[in-house]
Amino acid sequence: MGGRVGLVILGAFGILLAGFFAVWVARGRVDQDRVYCANNLRQLGRFAARDEKPDVRLPASIPAGTVFVPDLPPDRRLSWVPDLLPALDSRRQATAELGAQIDKSLPWDAEKNAAAARTTLGVLTCPANPPPEAGGPAATQYVGSGGVNPAGATLPPADPRAGAFRYDAATPFAAVTDGLSHTLLFAETNADLGPWLAGGPGTVRGYDEGGRPPVGVGGQFGGNHFGGGNVGFADGSARFLGDKIAAAVFRNLVTIAGGTDAPIPGE
Secondary structure (H helix, E strand, O other), X not given: OHHHHHHHHHHHHHHHHHHHHXXXXXXXXXXXXXXXXXXXXXXXXXXXXXXXXXXXXXXXXXXXXXXXXXXXXXXHOEEOHHHHHHHOOOXXXXXXXXXHOOOOOOOXXXXXXXXXXOXXXXXXOOOOOOOOOOOOOOEEOEEEEEEEOHHHHHOOOOOXXXXXXXXXXXXXXXXXXXXXXXXXXXXXXXXOOEEOOEOOOOOEEEXXXXXXXXXXXXXXXXXXXXXXXXXXXXXXXXXXXXXXXXXXXXXXXXXXXXXXXXXXXXX
């Protein structure tokens, strides 16, 4: 009898231990995915990491949100991504070669650009919740900050609603008067995903003040990780913003000259 009780206790202990191990493994995977996602954002923001490259001549501006072609609206143009492809980590994917396939004089959905548009880019995909393969144009889960509301990406840099990315022109780093470390450059999202090659709101997105919560599952940004989402800043850094962030604080982060450099809340 005692032996049976001992076996039952031992079995229960084993089940409990296995449960703890499974939770530990799952938590490790969650943490790893968050780190990989943040690293994607740092990779995208390499051109902005001004303190990390003292011997390298860095660009004086944030690239335009679209490749400007006269008579094409922003959502028919190419996005900011092709201009960054040569600078991305070619060890992960042959991004420079991919960029060479793209004809920047044509709309993003031109037949000549179709093969490139269907290519999934690992640096634009959150490992925690990658979008399904649909067989058509590949999506991006990282969008450039377009300021406040849809009009933010069309405004001059001095406008208090303007964001880091503007559709028609580059944004000088000197125009980011709120401070590079307090200004969003990129944010991850799982809402309204669009092709990475296409300009418009699928790749440059303003914060809708009257819409859903700014960050988290069901929010305008984030939605791929429990409790919040990763964002990249104009100094090339990345961090995790909790889903409890106040709307007013998030609004300040998406503008480049909103007049505040208030501390960023912790996770």
